[in-house]
Amino acid sequence: xxxxxxFHSKPPHTGEQGAEGRPxxxxxxxxxxxxxxxxxxxWLLWGHRIVVLLEILSFVAFxxxxxxxxxxxxxxxxxxxxxxxxxxxxxxxxxxxxxxxxDLLEEVNSGTFEQMHLSxxxxxxxxxxxxxxIFLEGALxxxxxxxxxxxxxxxxxxxxxxxxxxxxxxxxxxxxxxxLLGGLALSLPQIGAIAHLFSGLIFLLNGAFFPLEWxxxxxxxxxxxxxxxxxxxxxxxxxxxxxxxxxxxADGTMPWLIIHxxxxxxxxxxxxxxxxxxxxxxxxxx
Amino acid sequence: xxxxxKGDGLGTARQLDREPARGTLAFELTNLSKVYxxxxxxxxxxxxxxxxxxxxxQVVGLLGPNGAGKTTTIKMMCGLVTPTExxxxxxxxxxxRERPLAVRQVGAVLEGARNVYWSLSAWQNLLYFGxxxxxxxxxxxxxxxxxxxxLDLWKQRHQAVGSYSRGMQQKVAIAAAxxxxxxxxxxxxxxxxxxxxxxxxxxxxIARLVHEEGKTIVLTTHQLALAQxxxxxxxxxxxxxxxxxxxxxxxxxxxxxxxxxxxxxxxxASSTFPWLDGFSVTSEDSESLIRGPIPDQERLYxxxxxxxxxxLPLIAVExxxxxxxxxxxxxxxxxx
Numbered sequence: 001x002x003x004x005x006x007f008h009s010k011p012p013h014t015g016e017q018g019a020e021g022r023p024x025x026x027x028x029x030x031x032x033x034x035x036x037x038x039x040x041x042x043w044l045l046w047g048h049r050i051v052v053l054l055e056i057l058s059f060v061a062f063x064x065x066x067x068x069x070x071x072x073x074x075x076x077x078x079x080x081x082x083x084x085x086x087x088x089x090x091x092x093x094x095x096x097x098x099x100x101x102x103d104l105l106e107e108v109n110s111g112t113f114e115q116m117h118l119s120x121x122x123x124x125x126x127x128x129x130x131x132x133x134i135f136l137e138g139a140l141x142x143x144x145x146x147x148x149x150x151x152x153x154x155x156x157x158x159x160x161x162x163x164x165x166x167x168x169x170x171x172x173x174x175x176x177x178x179x180l181l182g183g184l185a186l187s188l189p190q191i192g193a194i195a196h197l198f199s200g201l202i203f204l205l206n207g208a209f210f211p212l213e214w215x216x217x218x219x220x221x222x223x224x225x226x227x228x229x230x231x232x233x234x235x236x237x238x239x240x241x242x243x244x245x246x247x248x249x250a251d252g253t254m255p256w257l258i259i260h261x262x263x264x265x266x267x268x269x270x271x272x273x274x275x276x277x278x279x280x281x282x283x284x285x286x
Numbered sequence: 287x288x289x290x291x292k293g294d295g296l297g298t299a300r301q302l303d304r305e306p307a308r309g310t311l312a313f314e315l316t317n318l319s320k321v322y323x324x325x326x327x328x329x330x331x332x333x334x335x336x337x338x339x340x341x342x343x344q345v346v347g348l349l350g351p352n353g354a355g356k357t358t359t360i361k362m363m364c365g366l367v368t369p370t371e372x373x374x375x376x377x378x379x380x381x382x383r384e385r386p387l388a389v390r391q392v393g394a395v396l397e398g399a400r401n402v403y404w405s406l407s408a409w410q411n412l413l414y415f416g417x418x419x420x421x422x423x424x425x426x427x428x429x430x431x432x433x434x435x436x437l438d439l440w441k442q443r444h445q446a447v448g449s450y451s452r453g454m455q456q457k458v459a460i461a462a463a464x465x466x467x468x469x470x471x472x473x474x475x476x477x478x479x480x481x482x483x484x485x486x487x488x489x490x491x492i493a494r495l496v497h498e499e500g501k502t503i504v505l506t507t508h509q510l511a512l513a514q515x516x517x518x519x520x521x522x523x524x525x526x527x528x529x530x531x532x533x534x535x536x537x538x539x540x541x542x543x544x545x546x547x548x549x550x551x552x553x554x555a556s557s558t559f560p561w562l563d564g565f566s567v568t569s570e571d572s573e574s575l576i577r578g579p580i581p582d583q584e585r586l587y588x589x590x591x592x593x594x595x596x597x598l599p600l601i602a603v604e605x606x607x608x609x610x611x612x613x614x615x616x617x618x619x620x621x622x
Contacts, residue, residue: 029420029421030420032417032420032422033417033418033419033420036414036417036418039414040403040406040410040414043405043406043410044403044405044406047405047406047446048405110400110404111396111398111400111401112400112401112402112403114361114366114396115394115396115401115402115415115418115462116418117365117366117389118364118365118366118389118392118393118394118418118419119389119418119419119420120385120386120387120389120390120419120420121386121418121420126418277368280365280366280367280368281367281368282322283320283322283332283358283361283366283367285366285367286366286396
């Protein structure tokens with residue numbers, strides 16, 4: 001083994017700095033750091049691509065199987081119409097919750113979570129980069145399910161640009177909830193079981209497994225407090241029923257969705273921040 | 287700028303700072319304390335009113351027995367543990383109040399941790415950790431190449447770190463800590479679990495980083511020979527308190543007249559004789575070597591009388607230059 005210690009390369013020109021020799025804007029470096037997390041997460045996903053492929057296949061098989069069960073042995077178009085769009089949020093939420101929590105716990109155990117804290121950027125903002133990678137994986141699964149089921153049953157899911165707003169708010173909703181559970185995981189390493197329970201409850205009530213209309217009124221109201229319910233309801237109205245954003249605003253769905261997404265994002269951020277500070281105070285980042 | 291920094295002009299953390307280093311100290315710990323609350327009213331003082339100021343370009347050995355507070359101190363220095371009281375300044379930046387600027391001054395390899403992603407390659411790890419601190423790929427790539435070549439990892443750079451030997455993994459961890467060329471490097475037990483050859487490579491590297499690049503290195507280790515060889519200065523802590531903080535030469539000079547080696551025929555076990563407490567006893571080839579502090583002639587004669595009673599032939603008695611281990615054992619014994 002060599003014991004050479006000299007650096008071999010010539011110093012590169014430090015073109016990172018501006019014309020007056022000042023460093024580039026902080027926001028550029030911060031964006032780079034967030035996207036760096038996304039790239040690292042995608043590298044890690046690629047490293048475990050067999051597992052990812054199995055995840056995709058499981059999700060793709062799960063929806064028709066579920067429809068087959070609740071349709072008494074047949075896949076009924078009438079049941080697919082109200083549940084397909086809500087189900088597309090399932091892989092996004094499921095992966096965001098469980099992968100973020102399990103990855104965090106693994107990193108706490110291995111010590112890389114501490115290294116992440118040696119960044120000048122807030123750990124919570126770096127986690128947003130990881131969520132982006134998770135959303136990409138979830139979106140891929142959602143597209144495969146959506147395209148597969150709509151072509152199989154000849155259901156048309158119109159591509160309406162107006163649907164992007166509720167879709168984006170739904171993602172913020174999911175990100176907030178994932179950060180909330182991720183923050184709690186720093187104080188409660190056994191939270192994995194609770195996360196599974198919560199995700200199951202959400203999928204049961206958000207209209208992904210069964211049409212929301214099947215539930216009694218009070219349960220529908222309760223379901224709207226859960227992440228994704230309002231988002232998929234708004235998307236269904238805009239995309240499937242062709243309503244305008246104005247009418248979704250007028251019936252109260254959109255304002256409630258905005259409030260829900262904003263509150264959950266703020267709550268998730270705060271819970272993560274407080275638990276991260278607590279971990280540093282107690283010396284339990286690792 | 288950092289006064290003793292020679293620097294190689296590579297894309298560094300300092301170049302991204304809005305302000306240069308303040309003052310002449312690489313780091314300064316002021317009244318640093320950490321109290322962990324455990325259970326009902328139980329408080330563990332992991333670090334207790336620690337004060338330490340170190341100018342740039344030195345290797346500082348932070349020594350102490352297990353549980354002395356070394357790792358807690360290192361983690362407070364890089365902001366991973368919040369102090370109960372006191373302040374940490376890195377290159378003049380307050381870790382608590384100016385965290386983004388302070389953490390850019392430091393790279394760390396922490397004890398017992400993987401420090402890097404084992405599922406990623408060495409190359410991917412260095413790109414990741416460089417950008418994590420805000421550097422662009424353009425600045426990272428040449429430095430990553432230089433580091434990997436220097437550490438003899440260039441050929442294996444695209445292999446997953448998990449497939450590397452322990453020594454190679456540790457080299458990647460050190461390279462990741464150095465990717466932004468920070469002026470201060472914190473190394474918590476950097477040679478633990480390494481074979482002799484790899485430990486020597488790491489040691490040579492540390493020496494090079496200080497002497498050629500002017501970095502400040504804080505090193506914790508139980509390998510006192512390594513600390514003696516590498517460190518300019520030794521800080522010994524015990525039960526969270528700083529017992530001594532001196533340049534190595536001065537520390538050894540203080541104990542120069544007090545260390546003896548006594549060679550006996552036959553084997554002797556130190557655990558059998560309480561009066562040998564504080565001495566190191568090694569037995570080899572039916573000879574025993576007793577080494578330790580003997581403050582005056584009276585104590586020497588007392589000890590020789592005790593040994594004579596064991597009916598072991600005396601081969602030699604001589605004063606010797608103390609090493610760091612002698613000093614370390616003696617300081618801790620005095621504290622007990």
